[in-house]
Amino acid sequence: MSRQFLAESSLQFSGGDYGIVAVVAVVALAALVIGYLLLKEVLAAGQGTEKMQEIAKAVQEGAAAYLNRQRNTLAVFGVIVFVLLLVLPAENLGERIGRSVFFLIGAAFSFFIGYLGMWLATRANLRVAAAARESGGREKAMRIAFRTGGVVGMFTVGLGLFGAAVVVLVYTGQAPKVLEGFGFGAALIAMFMRVGGGIFTKAADVGADLVGKVEQNIPEDDPRNAATIADNVGDNVGDCAGMAADLFESYAVTLVAALILGSAAFATTGHGLVFPLIIPAIGVITAVIGIYITRARAGENGLTTINRSFYISAVISAVLSAIAAFVFLPSSFDGAEGNPAVIATVSVIIGIVLAGVILWLTGYYTGTEHKPVKDVGKTSETGPATVILSGISVGFESAVFTALVVGAAVFGAYLLGGSVALFAVALAGTGLLTTVGVIVAMDTFGPVSDNAQGIAEMSGDLSEGEGAQILTELDAVGNTTKAITKGIAISTAVLAATALFGSYSAAIREALVDAGAALSDIGDAFVDSIISPNTLVGVVIGAAVVFLFSGLAINAVSRAAGAVVYEVRRQFRTIPGIMEGTTRPQYGKVVDIVTRDSLRELATPGLLAVFAPIAVGFGLGTGALAGYLGGAIATGMLMAVFLANSGGAWDNAKKLVEDGHHGGKNSEAHAATVIGDTVGDPFKDTAGPAINPLLKVMNLVSLLIAPAVVSLSVGESASTPFRLAIAIVSVLIIAAAIVLSKRRASAMNDTPATENDPANA
Template structure:
């Protein structure tokens, strides 16, 4: 169905008012980028602290930059291969030249990947410069608490503005250039963003948690020294990891959530709202840019606030309310009140309504209702996640109390909190999806568009969400720099401890919101897949119906569903095992340094920080390949091996299992982390007690849960959905119709399955640690001389 209906069919062309809205969206996206530049300048103009703080921050900057550059070189191979494959895959229903559409899809794949990489890299670069400025601000006795928080949050605001600005300008550019073919080209844009984000999330997560676990187990538990003590050789790697994992990885993750949700809304909007379905999601996203600006600037810590969460919650909920009001106003101004005015006289046919079916709610109500559901869902997820992870709530306090009986009960209590919270979060997300779905009435097309709009509505607050997330690692690093330098008094240390605890909660909250977004986007993409499936079946001349193809009673489909759920478990296991192996190497290396360099403990010898950074860098690059190949190859193996119906069931299984697994892992880890903070603040014996050691063990178990496997499930779901969407025409063509080719189809399926098997086997054969010294045979970590990080411009 062509979106650009002719005037005599009662439709509009992308001219006049519609064109103006898209241009305005692009302009406001540029405004967001301008605000990002202005905030960057403001952050960098603040005090850089003492010379020792600058030296430590410089080492973190160098290590983070070196890691990210090495990761981009590794991922370049995947980008090149994906560009070629995207050009070779068929497209359907083009309004223009098919070759030009294929070129556009491949080109915007590169754009999406580049934007994802840039946001991650820029966020990390600024965060590694803001951390010491936050530490320096905390040293001020008058207003230091408020200033430190403002610097940390506004640094996150820069990443938020980059996310909404680049996401919106990329989508607007595609719509302006490709018009009716925009949804097809946007598949490439979303796939590029999602693929890079998944690799950055997995690689960064492996790096940060290997360093964190290794540092905690040897430093805190074995040597009894503080978390960020400079005598621990893993401290620099730990601080580097916060930036490459939580800043670069999570920023790229939230950007791809934004981009993919917008892509799904535009794909489904074309079918449900016609041309205005291509424009309205851009209007909603434009409102999101304005909300990002508002939310970042009204987040101010008052002296009367109990903690930084009070200021963040106040700004977030105010932004959500303003967002809902603006969306309602624009819906009434832009959308007509009747379906006939929107789609023409044949609107029932366009919506796929059966004869005699009830008329759905009017377009304005559907649009407002869907977006408001998304906004309310974000607020509800924030409240629910906060309950299970904040230090002043019962779940975390119960975990802290369980530390009095040892680490085993801490682990059990954290697992139970994660499992319970996953149920409530899944039900909440499910209610949001189903509520949006009900707005479509008996029109499946309209219902799926409403789900996509709910995701777009949720992400109107994404600028504030990204700022909240980046706030966490900046606060964590600031505390580390202050502790390592020793240039902080008791009051400043209390300020940084408070901000670090708030940061733990904001990271958990943003992970919960990101999971909700992933489910909404995956559900919308699943709808796009079934729509593409129907088109491909018609093109292949098949008489099969979509309903018959998707019947779960079919053993093929049931097997597909089971495989989809199993892939989520395998992916999580690979990510956690990767952290375990890399952490083992870090533990061995840090132990070796304490053993062979006795002057470390009395401060007469400097630890070899660079060796630990190099171990984590090497292992992160080596370990991210297998989960990445699994995400890409599994849908190909199922689709070509079992057919298009089984592939749909595969996606359903992955979405269901992924939702529960992601929330369980994220909330367990967040609760364990804050239980440790609770004890370190003096509860149940305080630092150095047996209870403290027990919570440290719980925290180390939770580290790969909340910062590696859990967050990586979000891009995993979207990568698998997008791969399925892209291969659907070929799967149908080779499975049914005149182009059926069983030998080729089976060969592709077997080839994809073999790639997965070989990758997993190679991964499982890797040792837990490289050697007793954590080094390769040439005596250096990673097979190259491990250079000590040098001070760089902060």
């Protein structure tokens, strides 16, 4: 692999290669056009009553205000990273500038996808609620919700594919290096949007549930609860904006890894840069099919409808990908064994099958119709402690089986690929990408349905009857689809991170050659680095960073939720007429609280993700950094699945009780499941999903700094004092951010009750 990677500069792009990439770019633009047509269809639907429109407008204004303020915060980080990328080593000035410019483009695309997801979801939720009131409401409501996700899905695949295609057309042989910047921009912004949006949505949700459901015994979206608007806003900035950006960066980073390793597998031809673009282009076709064939049937569970569309599109993807491989790829690799068409076909199918298995596995552990969630619901009869214990058990168990499935897929592709094993792993990732359009539609379906139910309940225009039952069903289906997409997202993270891990190894080898190391010595250097105690230390640190990152995210939700609880309690106690429904709560104050706290909490986990690999790489060396990445990937996969599935099981166990099981609403069992759900909220919607972009940010940072680490470690430019100084500064930055975060927590905890809650004064 190292020889092939170093031969990258000899790559020859034919006129036919340029033509195919141009066609891919056109397909990407066609995806944007289809997305726009779907958008017009969604917006053409009816908007319901005046009261419903008033509530929806408040949610729209709150979500837009939050993301506009977040954009200003992220712009600062974007400028800093842009400058740093200009400083990092590159083959020439053009590559350095291209990497930095496409970092900004990747970041802008990621933010745009997130913003689009929020903007459309805050308009579609109203239309879904209105459709549930009409004749044939179930089918209409489900179609609007799913096609809302279809808009975001088409823009995700369109922009990701178009960006990669443009880079390949412009830079050809240098495209993999430039694409590192594109993927890094997408991943960094997605991580910030995931963390910030997750803190916002779950702080509002937890605060609303604790005071409204537990203390006041009022419904989840009762308009008397001051946190309800913030809760509905949060569904959009967290689940829609955050997850849309997350899936976009998964798409972009997986493409980056495939193109980097493809250029190594075919060192002298353009096949390795073109074929990884063809597979996602096929995914555009299957996404359109999957979105348009999703139609609810009478008496059929909504999840069955969505799953059927997913499996049909997956099968079509597998067939078309196999045809493309045998038509386009040559009969052999450049200096490597194996038939490229066979390896590519099987690898892509492995990725597609992996998506299907994860869909089934996650659905089993989080769906209301399956035993795990029913068991969690049953434990509500004995109190909140057993609910929490059973949910944790579900999360642990599901994480093991998911890890084994993902591990089997990675190892299967690796064994299949032989001397181009990592390229095969990357192709498995692109196979999974063929389903991304439908996956994004599934994910957005969840918060849109949840918001629709909230709007209906707050307005009082759909409080009971068939319409209310339709929205309750769609909300439960949405909880499961959100959990499924989280499982698939972490699978893409592992595949992309594993492929990038191989790219990191190749980058180290290249940097060692550039630094003057003899090729015969590089192998020994790699063996020494692997068996060094530094590597084990790196593994431990990588695993520890995942735990620390998760803890910071959950603690941020806890602090912000505490502030929401105090504010909602204050309003109930000091504002006359709220409980009677004659006085309107001060919704804006809660929105302001969670907006302020979520944006303030962005910096610490973000700085940890960027500077931890810098500290390990420059402080302990390339072997330790490799161990760090391995520890982070393994622990991150297990942690992300555990958090997502525990939270999903608790949420749907609450839905079971609310549907009349184990005593129904307002029973002790219901209170127990509400507590389980509030514990699970930051698990499944803040910390768990944020681990996906975290893994890719850390891998891309490692890939970007690898040449600098080597140049300061060996050769004429070696400088141990300077290298250690970089590591120490990185550690100090992380420590300072964590200390400031802890001080904010202490300040809140030490604040007298009379300050936090004027009602106690």
